[in-house]
Amino acid sequence: MQETFDFLTYARQVRQVAGSLMSSGRNAAEISGRMHLLAVAMERDLVRFGDSSELSRIACSPGCGACCVLNVAVLFPEAVAITWFLQRRLSGEELENLRIRLQELVRRTRWLDDEERLFLREPCAFLDKQGNCTIHVVRPLMCRAITSTDPEACRDAIAMIPLNGAPSVEMDLFQKNMVDTVYCELGKALEDLGLDHRPRRLSSAILALLADPEMVSCFVSGDTVLIH
Numbered sequence: 001m002q003e004t005f006d007f008l009t010y011a012r013q014v015r016q017v018a019g020s021l022m023s024s025g026r027n028a029a030e031i032s033g034r035m036h037l038l039a040v041a042m043e044r045d046l047v048r049f050g051d052s053s054e055l056s057r058i059a060c061s062p063g064c065g066a067c068c069v070l071n072v073a074v075l076f077p078e079a080v081a082i083t084w085f086l087q088r089r090l091s092g093e094e095l096e097n098l099r100i101r102l103q104e105l106v107r108r109t110r111w112l113d114d115e116e117r118l119f120l121r122e123p124c125a126f127l128d129k130q131g132n133c134t135i136h137v138v139r140p141l142m143c144r145a146i147t148s149t150d151p152e153a154c155r156d157a158i159a160m161i162p163l164n165g166a167p168s169v170e171m172d173l174f175q176k177n178m179v180d181t182v183y184c185e186l187g188k189a190l191e192d193l194g195l196d197h198r199p200r201r202l203s204s205a206i207l208a209l210l211a212d213p214e215m216v217s218c219f220v221s222g223d224t225v226l227i228h
């Protein structure tokens with residue numbers, strides 16, 4: 001099934017579905033709900049069209065934070081869904097601690113390109129001490145697109161990238177292509193609707209949304225969302 005999968009047709013379908021979902025999201029709760037539906041549909045398609053023996057080789061799982069030192073890009077509805085999840089799950093004190101961690105991370109990494117960030121090994125603010133992603137159920141699409149079959153190979157590659165000698169990492173390309181397709185087509189669907197479709201850095205976007213929930217109204221009304 002994988003070899004014959006028609007990604008062009010799938011991309012057109014995703015753009016249509018994403019456009020239909022995003023056109024009716026008027027507030028944070030609705031946008032979060034629609035992002036959840038999009039993620040569920042993608043997971044369903046992975047199972048339906050993917051090769052189960054290949055998918056079962058993917059080693060990425062909660063508890064492996066090997067690659068969580070990379071810059072992660074999100075589209076605004078993804079950031080809204082993550083912030084909504086955090087606001088429902090964390091206490092006021094936990095949210096404040098997270099806000100401080102994000103602020104520090106943004107301060108240290110704002111001007112770093114991907115290689116410089118890797119060199120510093122600055123971990124994601126959502127990675128806990130056990131290597132778990134604390135937002136796993138709503139994690140960004142870019143994080144879901146990492147589909148390594150060998151965590152050790154990831155660690156070796158990340159250690160070597162700043163030295164320009166990174167070995168290749170075997171990945172499940174079917175899942176990677178499918179998630180990349182959903183990310184790209186969601187961006188195009190937002191553009192079709194006249195909504196802000198620019199990718200933002202994960203930490204900056206969540207920090208901005210925690211500080212100013214009114215950003216969601218700007219986004220819904222088609223204004224450019226200002227995230228620094």
Ligand code: SF4
Binds near residue numbers: 068
């Ligand atoms: S959001 Fe989760 S999976 Fe993605 S980089 Fe952060 S800790 Fe890792």
